Amino acid sequence: xxxxxxxxxxxxxxxxxxxxxxxxxxxxxxxxxxxxxxxxxxxxxxxxxxxxxxxxxxxxxxxxxxxxxxxxxxxxxxxxxxxxxxxxxxxxxxxxxxxxxxxxxxxxxxxxxxxxxxxxxxxxxxxxxxxxxxxxxxxxxxxxxxxxxxxxxxxxxxxxxxxxxxxxxxxxxxx
Numbered sequence: 001x002x003x004x005x006x007x008x009x010x011x012x013x014x015x016x017x018x019x020x021x022x023x024x025x026x027x028x029x030x031x032x033x034x035x036x037x038x039x040x041x042x043x044x045x046x047x048x049x050x051x052x053x054x055x056x057x058x059x060x061x062x063x064x065x066x067x068x069x070x071x072x073x074x075x076x077x078x079x080x081x082x083x084x085x086x087x088x089x090x091x092x093x094x095x096x097x098x099x100x101x102x103x104x105x106x107x108x109x110x111x112x113x114x115x116x117x118x119x120x121x122x123x124x125x126x127x128x129x130x131x132x133x134x135x136x137x138x139x140x141x142x143x144x145x146x147x148x149x150x151x152x153x154x155x156x157x158x159x160x161x162x163x164x165x166x167x168x169x170x171x172x173x174x175x
Contacts, residue, residue, distance in 0.1 A: 007153040008047040008055070010062075010104065012145035013164070014040040014124050017074075020141050021088070025126055028077075030086060032130025039162050042072075042124050044148065045104050045116060054111055061107045062150075062168060069170045070096040072122065072143045077135035084131045088141070089123035097122060128159065146170055 014021065018037035025034045050058065072090045079086050101120045109115070124143075149167040153160045 007155075008050055008165075009043055009151050009153060010045045010047065011041040011043045011149055011151055013147065013149055014042060014143065014145075016146075017124070017141060017143055021124065021126065024088070024138065024141075028086070028126070028135075030127050030130050030132055032084070032086060032127035032132075033159065034127055035125050040124055041149075041151070041162065042122055042143070042145070044101060044120075044122075045108065047108070047113060050113070054113060057111050058108075058113075059150075059166070061111065062148075065100070065103055065107065067100070067148055067168055067170045068096050069144060069146075069172050070094045070100075072097070073140050074124070074143050075138065075140035077126075077138055078123065079130070079132055079135065081131045081133070084129050085125045086127040086130050086132055086135065087123035087125050088138070089121065093120075093122055 015038065018040055021040055022037050047058070072094065073092070074088045075091050077086065077088055098120075105116065147167045147169050149164045152163045152165050154163070155161075
């Protein structure tokens with residue numbers, strides 16, 4: 001799992017939302033590059049390139065984390081101007097997702113992975129290469145992920161390509 005071009009991250013796939021998000025992308029009709037339906041996801045933690053030891057340690061830690069189900073109300077559009085992405089996300093982060101993010105941060109720190117380069121702000125990227133600031137209000141979309149996945153991101157001339165390497169189901173013993 002080590003390569004300068006191979007970056008790892010943990011995310012919740014959003015394939016169940018693909019029809020709704022694709023309709024939203026069409027309705028917005030922004031000039032940026034649309035994220036294809038099979039690539040839609042909500043990143044929990046970007047990990048970057050890991051050594052084999054770090055990767056093995058992380059894979060031992062993940063099953064020990066309580067992965068409780070949660071639901072997000074994706075009710076706002078936003079833009080990260082520097083990254084030039086337009087996204088959809090929640091106005092409020094449910095406590096279960098915040099707790100999962102905090103626990104994962106603590107476990108990553110114990111593996112000497114370092115802090116994330118940005119504060120956790122859950123979102124699903126809809127467009128790249130766009131810095132639109134004026135976005136319309138939207139009808140909220142409910143999102144209840146069923147699994148957490150370890151993804152590999154490989155850069156290509158067409159942009160990043162994401163591949164699921166492993167996944168863990170979320171359980172109903174949460175909120």
